[in-house]
Amino acid sequence: MYKLLKTDISLLTNKHICIEELNKSLNYNASKIFIKHKNNVDGFIKEFIEHIENLDLLIDNDVKNIDLAIDYIFEKEGMLQVLDLLKIIPLSQKSLETKFKKIIGLTPGKYLRLIRFTKLMRKYESKEIDINDLIYMYNYYDHSHFIKDFKLFMSESPKLYFKKEYPLIKAYSKDL
Secondary structure (H helix, E strand, O other): OHHHHOOOHHHOOOOOOOHHHHOHHHHHHHHHHHHHOOOOHHHHHHHHHHHHHOOOOOOOHHHHHHHHHHHHHHHOOOOOOHHHHHOOOOOOHHHHHHHHHHHHOOOHHHHHHHHHHHHHHHHHHOOOOOHHHHHHHOOOOOHHHHHHHHHHHHOOOHHHHHHOOOHHHHHHHHHO
């Protein structure tokens, strides 16, 4: 989003924001495409994606550094600490945190936790390994540590979540 909108992502919240407030040009072009394909959803999607793919992205040194950090986080499945990122990114800890939050919308620490938690849940959903084994495999010190992240990222307790069936989430996690 940062590369596309050229705006500080940390300023965006979970509120709905009119795209016109973020990027007037993108709003104008999307509106034109929408009107052109008012009764043709597939045509709209195809042309809108082509339009997005042809936009100039903001790629500066900060973006390159954060992209490098994200690649490393994914490679390690979130199983590292912010200090490990500082060994491969030529930034101070404060600069890394400020730039990461501006570009990604989260601090590096929270992003690491999110990736680690997501990887754990994907393995659980694919029935690869028992949840208790996964908790320890992904360096959660105990169940309360896991429950804290679970509530943060899922907005409900594991007990409530595992009682429910989530076919959409299960189908989505299989595709990834």
